[in-house]
Amino acid sequence: MSYLLEKTDILKKYLDLPQNGMVIAEYIWIDADGNLRSKGRTLSKKVTDVSQLPEWNFDGSSTGQAPGNNSDVYLKPVAFYPDPFRRGDNIIVLTECWNNDGTPNKFNHRHECGKLMTAHAGEEIWFGLEQEYTLLDPVDGYIYGWPKGGFPAPQGPYYCGVGAGKVYSRDVIEAHYKACLYSGITISGINAEVMPSQWEFQVGPCEGIKMGDELWMARYLLERVSEEFGVKVTFHPKPLKGDWNGAGCHTNVSTAAMRQPGGMKQIQEAIEKLSKRHKEHIELYGKDNEQRLTGRHETASMETFSSGVANRGASIRIPRSVQAEGYGYFEDRRPASNIDPYLVTGIMAETVCGSVPDADMYKEFKREFS
Ligand code: ADP
Ligand code: MN
Ligand code: MN
Ligand code: MN
Numbered sequence: 001m002s003y004l005l006e007k008t009d010i011l012k013k014y015l016d017l018p019q020n021g022m023v024i025a026e027y028i029w030i031d032a033d034g035n036l037r038s039k040g041r042t043l044s045k046k047v048t049d050v051s052q053l054p055e056w057n058f059d060g061s062s063t064g065q066a067p068g069n070n071s072d073v074y075l076k077p078v079a080f081y082p083d084p085f086r087r088g089d090n091i092i093v094l095t096e097c098w099n100n101d102g103t104p105n106k107f108n109h110r111h112e113c114g115k116l117m118t119a120h121a122g123e124e125i126w127f128g129l130e131q132e133y134t135l136l137d138p139v140d141g142y143i144y145g146w147p148k149g150g151f152p153a154p155q156g157p158y159y160c161g162v163g164a165g166k167v168y169s170r171d172v173i174e175a176h177y178k179a180c181l182y183s184g185i186t187i188s189g190i191n192a193e194v195m196p197s198q199w200e201f202q203v204g205p206c207e208g209i210k211m212g213d214e215l216w217m218a219r220y221l222l223e224r225v226s227e228e229f230g231v232k233v234t235f236h237p238k239p240l241k242g243d244w245n246g247a248g249c250h251t252n253v254s255t256a257a258m259r260q261p262g263g264m265k266q267i268q269e270a271i272e273k274l275s276k277r278h279k280e281h282i283e284l285y286g287k288d289n290e291q292r293l294t295g296r297h298e299t300a301s302m303e304t305f306s307s308g309v310a311n312r313g314a315s316i317r318i319p320r321s322v323q324a325e326g327y328g329y330f331e332d333r334r335p336a337s338n339i340d341p342y343l344v345t346g347i348m349a350e351t352v353c354g355s356v357p358d359a360d361m362y363k364e365f366k367r368e369f370s
Contacts, residue, residue: 128204286336
C-alpha cells in the first residue's frame, strides 16, 4: 500500500507538465465478459463535440471479441467526459464496438438499446440505477479488510455505518464520488451497504441511453480509482455464500406520464406488463443472479413475480412516498450488480413503453444467451 502511495505521489509531478497543446483521449469499451478495457491516444486539439473524435480499432482476438484471422474491431465514439485523472482538456471517450463487416460486435448491446430508446423517446423514460459492489483484497481475493480466514461480526452495524470497524475503504468511495462529479456523471449519492466492504453508488435520474452510458463511465472511474488504492472491485451478485447480503443494481424507472399527478395509474399498468414478462427480464438481469434472488436478504425469489408498496422483499417496490403522492416512479429490485445496463434499460423501455413487445429487438438481445 505505501509503495502504491509513493508512486502516486511521484506521478503527480508529471501530471502537472504542460502538454504543448495536445490532448489525451482515453478510449474505453466493454469486452466479451462485461469488463472494461481502454487505451489512450494523442489528439491535436481540444474536443468540443463527439463528431470530432476519430474512429479507432483494437485487436479483438486479445479480448475474445474477434477471431485471430479477422481481428480488427472498430471503436465508434459515442460520448466523452472530462478525465479526472489527467485533468485539463484530456478526456475519456466511451465507444461502441463494431465489426469490420459493418455489424455491431456481439457484445455491443448499446446499439439495440439505442434503437429502443429512440423509438420510445416521446415517453421520456428516466432511470436511476443503484450500483452495489464489493471490495476485495487484490492479493488473495478475500473480502477487503476482513480478518484473514475469518469473518467480522454478523451484519447489522455496517449499513450506512460510521466509525472504524464498521466501514472499510471510505477513501476509495470518496475519491470515486469526486471523480464522478468532475466528469459530469449524474451521481446522486453513495452509501455503505449491509455487508462490510460492500458499497453502493446511485446514478440518475438519466433519460434513455444516457443511463447505460453514465453507469459504464461510473464503473470505469471506480475501477481506476480502486486500482490506485490497491483494492479490487467485484460486481459479482453473491461474492460470499452464507448469511451475507448479495449485491444488486436496483433499477428505478419513470415515464413522463408516471411523473405527473395521477401517474400511479401508469405505474400500475407498467407493473402489470412486467408481471407478464418476468422470465424474459430475469434472463437479462445478470449472471449468477439465482445465487442472490433467494427470497432472503431483502430479495424476492427468482421464480415468482411480486410487487408491493415499501416492500423490500418484492420484485417491484413502489416507494411509500410515491404511493402517498399518487405519482412518481417504481423500483425493479431484481437486476444483479453485474448487469449490462443497456440490456436492462432496453428491455425495460420495451416492456413499459411498448404496447406489444418489440419481438425483433428482444431476439437481438437474446443473441448472447442462445
Ligand atoms: P433506495 O431507497 O432503494 O436505496 P436510492 O436512494 O438508493 O433508493 O436510489 C433511488 C434512485 O432512484 C436514485 O438513483 C434516483 O436518481 C432514482 N430516481 C429518483 N426519482 C426517479 C424518477 N422519477 N425516475 C427514475 N429514477 C428516479
Ligand atoms: Mn439504495
Ligand atoms: Mn442498496
Ligand atoms: Mn433500492
